[in-house]
Amino acid sequence: MALRQGLDSHIVIIGSGIAGIAAAQKLVKYGFHNVRILEATARSNNIIEIGANWIHGPSEENPVYCLARHYGLLEPEALSPENQAMDIGGHPPWVPNWFSSSGKKLKAEDMNPAVDLFVELLNEASELESRGGEPQASVGDFIRTETRRRAEEQWQGEGAWTRAQRMCLISNLLKVECSVNGSHTMDQVGLGAFGLYKTLPGLDCTFPGGYEGLVRSLMSELPGGLVTYRRPVSCVHWSNTKVAVQPVSVEVEDGERITADHVIVTVPLGYLKMHHSTLFSPPLPLHKLHSVQRMGFGTNNKIFVEFDSPWWDVDCEIIYLVWEDEEDLVDQVADVKRSWIRKLFGFTVLKPTERYGHVLCGWIPGHESEYMETLPEHEVMHAVTQLIRRFTGDPTITPRRMLRSQWFHDPWTCGSYTYPGRGCSAQDLDNLMEPLPTKGSSQSQVLFAGEATHACYYSTVHGALLSGWREADRLISHYSSTGPPEPLWSKL
Numbered sequence: 001m002a003l004r005q006g007l008d009s010h011i012v013i014i015g016s017g018i019a020g021i022a023a024a025q026k027l028v029k030y031g032f033h034n035v036r037i038l039e040a041t042a043r044s045n046n047i048i049e050i051g052a053n054w055i056h057g058p059s060e061e062n063p064v065y066c067l068a069r070h071y072g073l074l075e076p077e078a079l080s081p082e083n084q085a086m087d088i089g090g091h092p093p094w095v096p097n098w099f100s101s102s103g104k105k106l107k108a109e110d111m112n113p114a115v116d117l118f119v120e121l122l123n124e125a126s127e128l129e130s131r132g133g134e135p136q137a138s139v140g141d142f143i144r145t146e147t148r149r150r151a152e153e154q155w156q157g158e159g160a161w162t163r164a165q166r167m168c169l170i171s172n173l174l175k176v177e178c179s180v181n182g183s184h185t186m187d188q189v190g191l192g193a194f195g196l197y198k199t200l201p202g203l204d205c206t207f208p209g210g211y212e213g214l215v216r217s218l219m220s221e222l223p224g225g226l227v228t229y230r231r232p233v234s235c236v237h238w239s240n241t242k243v244a245v246q247p248v249s250v251e252v253e254d255g256e257r258i259t260a261d262h263v264i265v266t267v268p269l270g271y272l273k274m275h276h277s278t279l280f281s282p283p284l285p286l287h288k289l290h291s292v293q294r295m296g297f298g299t300n301n302k303i304f305v306e307f308d309s310p311w312w313d314v315d316c317e318i319i320y321l322v323w324e325d326e327e328d329l330v331d332q333v334a335d336v337k338r339s340w341i342r343k344l345f346g347f348t349v350l351k352p353t354e355r356y357g358h359v360l361c362g363w364i365p366g367h368e369s370e371y372m373e374t375l376p377e378h379e380v381m382h383a384v385t386q387l388i389r390r391f392t393g394d395p396t397i398t399p400r401r402m403l404r405s406q407w408f409h410d411p412w413t414c415g416s417y418t419y420p421g422r423g424c425s426a427q428d429l430d431n432l433m434e435p436l437p438t439k440g441s442s443q444s445q446v447l448f449a450g451e452a453t454h455a456c457y458y459s460t461v462h463g464a465l466l467s468g469w470r471e472a473d474r475l476i477s478h479y480s481s482t483g484p485p486e487p488l489w490s491k492l
């Protein structure tokens, strides 16, 4: 069918996160004029800095970076060739401050051998995917086994105190990785699939005016009224038969049914895990469902805390909190109700100070974070205050105010972002992005976008953006006799 006729087709996009907006933007740009987005919440976007704040790998290959530059949303430093050329392999070279649970400041030079070992192990774990080997089932198992073995070999000459301290530090770094991956423990993150995630060159940068600026700029390219808010979709009715007259319809929570030629589902994987049985009729094919279940979607929350004056060094960019009784390489808390705060691995420092004041962003992943969400704000504030007083040894430090995210209890997200679970492979990501019906039809009734559907940039804004463009391309190709179009961002 010629693209011109296809431009009349009715396309419903579920979800107005970056994936949904990107899909709409590309379709509208190509001339599709019956596109609409149904969004469950009242918000005009969901990625204000309580969620994403960095562009990971800001360089030419990163479409978020290219768009941000195009819209003039970045500062000169982020645009410099030096910044883009820096290949940090996912580990930004931030200036650290280390504090211990007995209130001492630890010296970076004493900590560095443990950091180096940890980074070496993460890099090795990433390489296993291309080698097709999986000596252990999870990244956690691998790191524990290899840390013990190599520490025995490499740190023999060190005193018992130093060796113990380094093991405690590795426990802290395991919690950092839980935050990075959005997992409860690194024992849930599949070792064989860990290397599927790819980093891009460039030193992570932020939007001085907030990530919101990107969403606003993209939205400005859409016709007004294209997004309907407070319209949660309760069911997507699709057809498993080869020929269907009106292939798909979307049922909204108030009972209204909207028919369409195509539906692009961009709901988060956490939502899909919880609601797949009611969201699709007929249900998802088994292989797709199994991948939804196998892939991981955990919680990572931010706790912003503001102070009158800093208790960290002027140049400090990240603060690590090392518990001195965690020699056992632990990344989970045994008694969550009593000790959930132990999972908060530390803080990043919001820079520049002239813009933000003295604000830290605490990071807490896992079930401990999910429990934290249930507590009243003053209890969280109290726990954070006690934590900081203990680690600095200064009983006078008092935060001015606090703000936290609650991603797990957000009914439309049900967590933070995707990681490959134990036993996962590239096939699971292929299954997640595969349209319905999966076999014997070229109809592409129901398409899937969203960060969880990107083969190597899952868990990121650029992954979400590319997944939206990918599904728009799929429809453009479907109606086009000239083959798939050029990527949109190459034209910017």
Ligand SMILES: Cc1cc2nc3c(=O)[nH]c(=O)nc-3n(C[C@H](O)[C@H](O)[C@H](O)COP(=O)(O)OP(=O)(O)OC[C@H]3O[C@@H](n4cnc5c(N)ncnc54)[C@H](O)[C@@H]3O)c2cc1C
Pocket: 014, 015, 016, 017, 018, 019, 020, 038, 039, 040, 041, 046, 047, 050, 051, 052, 053, 054, 055, 056, 231, 232, 233, 234, 266, 267, 268, 271, 300, 301, 302, 405, 407, 412, 413, 415, 416, 417, 449, 450, 451, 452, 458, 459, 460, 461, 462, 464
């Ligand atoms: C704490 C945190 C920090 C992060 N930091 C970074 C970072 O620094 N850099 C980075 O690149 N990425 C980061 N991310 C990840 C990034 O924010 C996400 O990968 C990205 O925003 C996902 O976009 P999306 O469009 O796939 O999903 P979403 O933005 O979740 O959009 C899905 C939409 O679907 C809607 N929806 C759900 N159910 C329904 C329904 N039934 N009917 C209608 N609508 C529905 C939801 O309300 C939502 O608006 C972070 C995430 C978190 C939580």
